[in-house]
Amino acid sequence: xxxxxxxxxxxxxxxxxxxxxxxxxxxxxxxxxxxxxxxxxxxxxxxxxxxxxxxxxxxxxxxxxxxxxxxxxxxxxxxxxxxxxxxxxxxxxxxxxxxxxxxxxxxxxxxxxxxxxxxxxxxxxxxxxxxxxxxxxxxxxxxxxxxxxxxxxxxxxxxxxxxxxxxxxxxxxxxxxxxxxxxxxxxxxxxxxxxxxxxxxxxxxxxxxxxxxxxxxxxxxxxxxxxxxxxxxxxxxxxxxxxxxxxxxxxxxxxxxxxxxxxxxxxxxxxxxxxxxxxxxxxxxxxxx
Amino acid sequence: xxxxxxxxxxxxxxxxxxxxxxxxxxxxxxxxxxxxxxxxxxxxxxxxxxxxxxxxxxxxxxxxxxxxxxxxxxxxxxxxxxxxxxxxxxxxxxxxxxxxxxxxxxxxxxxxxxxxxxxxxxxxxxxxxxxxxxxxxxxxxxxxxxxxxxxxxxxxxxxxxxxxxxxxxxxxxxxxxxxxxxxxxxxxxxxxxxxxxxxxxxxxxxxxxxxxxxxxxxxxxxxxxxxxxxxxxxxxxxxxxxxxxxxxxxxxxxxxxxxxxxxxxxxxxxxxxxxxxxxxxxxxxxxxxxxxxxxxxxxxxxxxxxxxxxxxxxxxxxxxxxxxxxxxxxxxxxxxxxxxxxxxxxxxxxxxxx
Numbered sequence: 001x002x003x004x005x006x007x008x009x010x011x012x013x014x015x016x017x018x019x020x021x022x023x024x025x026x027x028x029x030x031x032x033x034x035x036x037x038x039x040x041x042x043x044x045x046x047x048x049x050x051x052x053x054x055x056x057x058x059x060x061x062x063x064x065x066x067x068x069x070x071x072x073x074x075x076x077x078x079x080x081x082x083x084x085x086x087x088x089x090x091x092x093x094x095x096x097x098x099x100x101x102x103x104x105x106x107x108x109x110x111x112x113x114x115x116x117x118x119x120x121x122x123x124x125x126x127x128x129x130x131x132x133x134x135x136x137x138x139x140x141x142x143x144x145x146x147x148x149x150x151x152x153x154x155x156x157x158x159x160x161x162x163x164x165x166x167x168x169x170x171x172x173x174x175x176x177x178x179x180x181x182x183x184x185x186x187x188x189x190x191x192x193x194x195x196x197x198x199x200x201x202x203x204x205x206x207x208x209x210x211x212x213x214x215x216x217x218x219x220x221x222x223x224x225x226x227x228x229x230x231x232x233x234x235x236x237x238x239x240x241x242x243x244x245x246x247x248x249x250x251x252x253x254x255x256x257x258x259x260x261x262x263x264x265x266x267x268x269x270x271x272x273x274x275x276x277x278x279x280x281x282x283x284x285x286x287x288x289x
Numbered sequence: 290x291x292x293x294x295x296x297x298x299x300x301x302x303x304x305x306x307x308x309x310x311x312x313x314x315x316x317x318x319x320x321x322x323x324x325x326x327x328x329x330x331x332x333x334x335x336x337x338x339x340x341x342x343x344x345x346x347x348x349x350x351x352x353x354x355x356x357x358x359x360x361x362x363x364x365x366x367x368x369x370x371x372x373x374x375x376x377x378x379x380x381x382x383x384x385x386x387x388x389x390x391x392x393x394x395x396x397x398x399x400x401x402x403x404x405x406x407x408x409x410x411x412x413x414x415x416x417x418x419x420x421x422x423x424x425x426x427x428x429x430x431x432x433x434x435x436x437x438x439x440x441x442x443x444x445x446x447x448x449x450x451x452x453x454x455x456x457x458x459x460x461x462x463x464x465x466x467x468x469x470x471x472x473x474x475x476x477x478x479x480x481x482x483x484x485x486x487x488x489x490x491x492x493x494x495x496x497x498x499x500x501x502x503x504x505x506x507x508x509x510x511x512x513x514x515x516x517x518x519x520x521x522x523x524x525x526x527x528x529x530x531x532x533x534x535x536x537x538x539x540x541x542x543x544x545x546x547x548x549x550x551x552x553x554x555x556x557x558x559x560x561x562x563x564x565x566x567x568x569x570x571x572x573x574x575x576x577x578x579x580x581x582x583x584x585x586x587x588x589x590x591x592x593x594x595x596x597x598x599x600x601x602x603x604x605x606x607x608x609x610x611x612x613x614x615x616x617x618x619x620x621x622x623x624x625x626x627x628x629x630x631x632x633x634x635x636x637x638x639x640x641x642x643x
Binding site for chain 2 (some may be wrong): 119187190192193194195196197198199200203207208211212
């Protein structure tokens, strides 16, 4: 580490520039410019299109605070983010453990492929396929009624659970991958050492394996929580009338209502809230990791 | 504390027989070395005793109690791993405290016991450090303190000194032996280093291809090896092969080698003789007193390696190269190419059944 720093400072940054520039140029063009435009929009009364009159205003931000609807929706989106993240941990962590510590060779590759598979299919296709499974008279309903001796009606479509199911399905691979990487780096002899000292498998899990895989759990949670809070597609298709969340309201402003300034302002409030949450969590997480 | 009995233990992995009918009795309080080349089954045997793996057949008892199907966490053993396996997320003191804390001991007891264990390994002041802030030797000591703080019935060490450099290894050998004597715990030590096995242990078990080749005190195995493998794996040996005569062997060229230790082999069957290089006297033959019953062979020095306190001569004799080690007593050194006479006593010659 110290050696690398010494070399870097001796040579200066100049030789590294050709390597850094393409990435930073791209980031400037692709992220910084559009985002700056959005920041600009968020302070406008109207879009400056077709010669419409516009002026600077703080009204878009004020709208968030004056109408309790927005903060209520933001809270339910944060709760959704938390729930989906927790379900991803509950489902993804054990799978990552088995992949990293139990399976070896061919079977590991095969199971790994199954985990990655959702990544390779189109997001919309994934969600619509869930719609076919969850609706009344759908695959789940038909299958359960074929097996069970009594008649039940399963109609999860257009409900909160349907939104959770769709989101967990989309995001659980992130948790499996990040946890798999940290779990795989844990030396098996640490687990054996724990057991040789009289710890049961459960005690080894809580005292050795989970603390050592915390970086993966944290990385996975951040990768899931942040996009889920702003998500809208799953809510729209699987949630129906119950699927109004902060993300869908933002989408409405851009797509339906055509009120870009309000949509932009709501987006930046979301960004600020997420950053504050991550900043507050950082010291706790750092200690845990 | 307790002794360990391993009786007729076999363990196969697929078609590979890792342990083949191994029986050893580890007496209470002894220091044992399991010695063998890699793949000999020594670590597999240690893992059976620890309980990480169960034997296919056979019995294992700790303190008279059958444990061959008892999982590791219930066997009350202490184990030191080759890579130390310290928990990187915990301080030194928390590492040592782990075994007591999972048992639910009161905090005050844990603190006293941890301090006592750290003092025993002379790391009393480093409890607050993290493992990555320690040197290799210090990590080794922490691993040892962690293994013994729970007062296990038996201490198992899997090549614990393998990762240390030579000088540190010798220090740790002495240290380990001191601690073992102090707490009087039955200790089983896996190593492929014959010197380590010789200097540290009360008894050595030599393994090869999953079988126990020979077991006994280091002096006995060194002085009276029962196989060519034991003779050459533990120390150096010159091996002669021929037909047993009743009091030694006859080499194919008619020379007889007299042996008065080792197995009794019926005359006429195949047998071999082993002689340690330091037991052979080498001279130019001039002014040599009558050998009087000693074994005498003529040869020519092919190579001499000077190592300060001793020299090793390689002597060619009828196509065989013999090794002779001579202490540096200030006597005249023999040149390469010089014809020499080797002689040694039949008492130093071990007869081994072919």
